[in-house]
Amino acid sequence: MIRGDRIFGAVMIVVALGYILSASSIQTSFMSDPVGPRIFPYMIAAVVILSSLVMVLRPDPDQDWPAGPMVAQLGLALAVLVGYAYAITPLGFILPTTIAAGVISWQIGGNPRRAAIAGLGLAVGLFVLFRVILGLGLKGLPAGMGF
Known part of the structure; x- marks a missing residue:
């Protein structure tokens, strides 16, 4: 599971970076609020990146996969x-x-x-x-x- 956690964490970092890239192309109108529409996707991506870094750097020990x-x-x-x-x-x-x-x-x-x-x-x-x-x-x- 250690290797699986690290692989999953790395994949999620790449997905979160793609999410940031996608969110950066959101068009803002001249009447939008000061924060803008991009801040929420950026916050979600930041949480995913932090969580994924924890999985990469401190993976759980091997566990049994669920069955039945x-x-x-x-x-x-x-x-x-x-x-x-x-x-x-x-x-x-x-x-x-x-x-x-x-x-x-x-x-x-x-x-x-x-x-x-x-x-x-x-x-x-x-x-x-x-x-x-x-x-x-x-x-x-x-x-x-x-x-």
């Missing part, structure tokens, strides 16, 4: 996140986020009822944060169903 049921759970989580990425545009933010957060909460170890409540709470809370507080143009529900 754990691989199936990881596959389910991956499928849920890919489905979430495809569903968020046509279905809005709240429904896909509720489902994805609920399934992943259930996988972490919650019972299904509490996971569903957590998923709904997370979806509504994040929607309020993004739409109301941050003022992003986020579609909450599918077209024609409301906000």
Whole structure:
């Protein structure tokens, strides 16, 4: 795992540098805020680079890879996140986020009822944060169903 951590860390540094390069080409209008639209991608890239440097310089000792049921759970989580990425545009933010957060909460170890409540709470809370507080143009529900 030591070698794997170092390889992954190096690859993520290259990806983060590409992200910075891509973010540097974001066009700014004359009416943008003083910080500009590039600062958030730069901050994300900086965190990725710092985390990747830690993986390269201080990798974890060798660990056993997951097997059997754990691989199936990881596959389910991956499928849920890919489905979430495809569903968020046509279905809005709240429904896909509720489902994805609920399934992943259930996988972490919650019972299904509490996971569903957590998923709904997370979806509504994040929607309020993004739409109301941050003022992003986020579609909450599918077209024609409301906000």
